[in-house]
Amino acid sequence: MVNDAAQLSLIECARVTLEKDPRILAAWLAGSYARDEADAYSDVDLHCLIDDDDADWFTEHWTETADRIVPAVAQRSIPGLIGGFVISAEWLHVDLLFYRRSAFDPARCGECAPLFDRTGTLVPAAGEAGHGVTADISRRTFEFFLYIIGNLVVTLGRGEHLVALSGVTTVRDDFLIPLMLAESGASRRGGAKRLNPYLTVEQREFLASLPAAAADPGSILTAIAPMAAEYLRRGRVYADTHGIAWPERFEDATADHLHRHLGLDIRAGVVTPRESEGVA
Structure with missing residues (x-):
């Protein structure tokens, strides 16, 4: 053991x-x-x-x-x-x-x-609770997500598949997971190598269901599509609950941009099987 x-x-x-x-x-x-x-x-x-x-x-x-x-x-x-x-x-x-x-x-x-x-005063008693790290979600967070995902047109258009691949991890670790933690008010106190205790069963199951990505356009888009749709779904609920104005126009523009050039529907979480048309 x-x-x-x-x-x-x-x-x-x-x-x-x-x-x-x-x-x-x-x-x-x-x-x-x-x-x-x-x-x-x-x-x-x-x-x-x-x-x-x-x-x-x-x-x-x-x-x-x-x-x-x-x-x-x-x-x-x-x-x-x-x-x-x-x-x-x-x-x-x-x-x-x-x-x-x-x-x-x-x-x-x-x-x-x-x-x-030896001082008797400088070290607090064992077991006093710390505050951990709690996600700070705002309108700017949602706008930055849309900015990051919109740049897939640039990285894939240039053939920078490794750069685009790193975006898959960014969307999951820097946006989707912090949003999930914020939903439940979880404070991540276990460091970078401990996550499971701070996610719900439903959240863990969704993250575990996501497809792995390789450094080619089809794989990258297939991996990022369900994450984008889930982020938008959860994000809208969170924004409504916390009185945050949703960036409607930016979402509309980004959704149109990605669908037009990459066949990526970030609302439905699907990819239209076609070649990228390049950046206009």
Whole structure:
């Protein structure tokens, strides 16, 4: 049975190792281990509080602390932060980050599970809820969707099939999924590698039913047609519910543009089997 025994062993090693360093004032877990959502595939997010006088040392030498926790095959600093990520030979992923005491706001710590705290005040109690990421849907969101999908005429007209293929993922991940999350008021708190808990069964089933796309026009259009129709259907309902003015004229123009040049009916979610006529 697959479990997270390796991560738990690493966390205990980290607790002992970090607490032995008097420069580290507090250490806590963030991410899935703080939310009690960890599984065998979870990263370990280690966060530490340090005095300002020690910040320069940890900026330059954070990997020395990391080496005492887990032997690494790869280490990389994260720009703008003190610390970085580590990958072990067993492909355990560890984020090790340090915060200056003067710049640290305990209220912004959000969800965390303390490993130790010499200050007694800077690390919130385990289990305090964070806010996660909630989609912000507005008229501009709907307009941008229409703009993105309308540009299929350009990318396919130029024969830029790889660019057009990336648009399939964009429509799904940057537009349709955020709209689905907004529908149910779900706050995505699990990071980029966790989505299922925040979608309804109906939403997951629809996304799973979508056809895969290859880098050819027919495949791209077949894949994007049902997503476009579903986005428009859900988008209109969301806009009506939340008092958002729908961009009717822009939708009309985009629908006509795509149907005329590509045979793509974004309202019905179908493609007319014909060759593109090119951009007029």
